[in-house]
Amino acid sequence: DTGVSQDPRHKITKRGQNVTFRCDPISEHNRLYWYRQTLGQGPEFLTYFQNEAQLEKSRLLSDRFSAERPKGSFSTLEIQRTEQGDSAMYLCASSQWGDRGFYEQYFGPGTRLTVT
Amino acid sequence: GDSVTQMEGPVTLSEEAFLTINCTYTATGYPSLFWYVQYPGEGLQLLLKATKADDKGSNKGFEATYRKETTSFHLEKGSVQVSDSAVYFCALSEDSNYQLIWGAGTKLIIKP
Numbered sequence: 001d002t003g004v005s006q007d008p009r010h011k012i013t014k015r016g017q018n019v020t021f022r023c024d025p026i027s028e029h030n031r032l033y034w035y036r037q038t039l040g041q042g043p044e045f046l047t048y049f050q051n052e053a054q055l056e057k058s059r060l061l062s063d064r065f066s067a068e069r070p071k072g073s074f075s076t077l078e079i080q081r082t083e084q085g086d087s088a089m090y091l092c093a094s095s096q097w098g099d100r101g102f103y104e105q106y107f108g109p110g111t112r113l114t115v116t
Numbered sequence: 117g118d119s120v121t122q123m124e125g126p127v128t129l130s131e132e133a134f135l136t137i138n139c140t141y142t143a144t145g146y147p148s149l150f151w152y153v154q155y156p157g158e159g160l161q162l163l164l165k166a167t168k169a170d171d172k173g174s175n176k177g178f179e180a181t182y183r184k185e186t187t188s189f190h191l192e193k194g195s196v197q198v199s200d201s202a203v204y205f206c207a208l209s210e211d212s213n214y215q216l217i218w219g220a221g222t223k224l225i226i227k228p
Contacts, residue, residue, distance in 0.1 A: 035216075041220050042207070042219050043205075043216070043218050044218070045215040048215070056215070091159075091160070104162050108159055
């Protein structure tokens with residue numbers, strides 16, 4: 001396993017279209033996170049899963065954003081009716097989790113979305 | 117709410133110079149603190165961390181000390197190299213493995 005992968009790496013779409021991004025975490029990791037990063041800013045937390053359960057989704061930016069992790073492995077992030085303000089880098093990260101304390105989040109390369 | 121503030125970049129230094137990138141935070145509890153690095157064309161990587169006051173994180177010649185009294189976690193390196201050119205992000209987490217709250221990042225440029 002070579003790390004977290006994301007697909008596609010770049011997506012250009014027209015305003016109003018729906019887009020879906022995929023994240024494949026490191027295989028033994030049970031937690032998966034989604035972040036958004038705009039130019040010149042740090043990542044902004046969106047949501048996270050432990051196995052297939054979505055434990056926090058109140059930070060999703062609007063009801064146009066949704067995420068799934070149906071079998072506790074890969075995850076998808078969907079944006080419906082895209083707007084120009086959705087243009088950003090979407091990052092996925094994964095980690096183990098348990099009672100040991102700190103577990104490092106490993107990041108994928110990101111999907112860059114451009115809405116025209 | 118919690119927040120992280122780090123010095124604006126770009127920071128431009130000559131090779132072998134001493135580096136400091138300032139990071140301060142506000143938090144309601146006792147967060148863990150992190151420095152992440154993003155090299156050109158690569159994903160974010162954890163550089164170092166500290167989980168309680170007075171802890172010092174270190175890696176690859178970089179160090180940062182968790183200062184509760186000044187709510188700071190400044191990144192330092194004694195002698196930078198061209199290969200250290202990257203964007204450095206300071207971050208905190210109130211939960212050890214939950215959501216990370218990030219600074220805006222500081223771009224570091226090292227000239228030979």
